[in-house]
Amino acid sequence: MSVICQRLIHFLFCLLLCVPVSSLLANSIEALDYITEQYAPYNYQDESGIPQGMAVEVLNKVWEVLDIPPQKIDIFPWARGYSLALNKKNTLLFSTTRSPSREDLFKWACPIIDIRIVLISLKKNKMNIRSIEEAKQFKVVAIKSDIGQQLLLDKAFEDDQIYLSNFLASAIRMLKYGHVDLLSSAETTTFSKLEEMGEKLDQYETAWVLETNPSCFAFHHEVDDKLIAKFQTALDQVNAIPGFIQGLKQKYQLEDH
Secondary structure (H helix, E strand, O other), X not given: OOHHHHHHHHHXXXXXXXXXXXXXXXXXXXXXXEEEOOEOOOEEEOOOOOEEOHHHHHHHHHHHHOOOOOOOEEEOOHHHHHHHHHHOOOEEEEEEEOOOOOOOOOEEEEEEEEEEEEEXXXXXXXXXXXXXXXXXXXXXXXXXXXXXXXXXXXXOOOHHHEEEEOOHHHHHHHHHOOOXXXXXXXXXXXXXXXXXXXXXXXXXXXXXXXXXXXXXXXXOOXXXXXXXXXXXXXXXXXXXXXXXXXXXXXXXXXXOO
């Protein structure tokens, strides 16, 4: 082998070593980075730091169907996790509400469960909203980058009527103390958080339903379609297990409020 060829091979080998691992595309489901948030009862971290919730159990069952061991799940604030899923290769974010405005941002495996995104008010305020146009007259808080914020933008709420919070508990306090009139979020999650915070549930009500959309697993847009198809097939099998999803709904009390 000539000296030139040897040097070329050495150069290419060194170049390969310099390529960041994060820039390489995953070639297996085990190589994905799994990200979620505190969003009980769908996904959350318990007092021991262990991920729990309906979506986590569905994901564990998908891994079981695929005959792969449980993978690490990182829990971040929603805005950070959402940004990572948009910008970091090999990332899977759950549970993510699928909507037309998000459709082309990710690749999808669905469903985990259908979620109602609503506007919640204090009962004593007697909002009596009869149309989405009436709702636009009020100040609304939503979680930054959450589907609650996205739907407000999709439905042409004015920017100066939308207030953002990084955490649901903070948004609830803004509603409770009258800084805003409405809270835009997932219905079940909000009432679950109200209960966790010791609030009286009968003091709050759903004033308007924005949309009902599927909650899904959202993949970075460059994840291999074959991996997603494999994941979707396993998810379909999980959803077809007699009584499994219904059992989870009962376990996590996923009924309308």
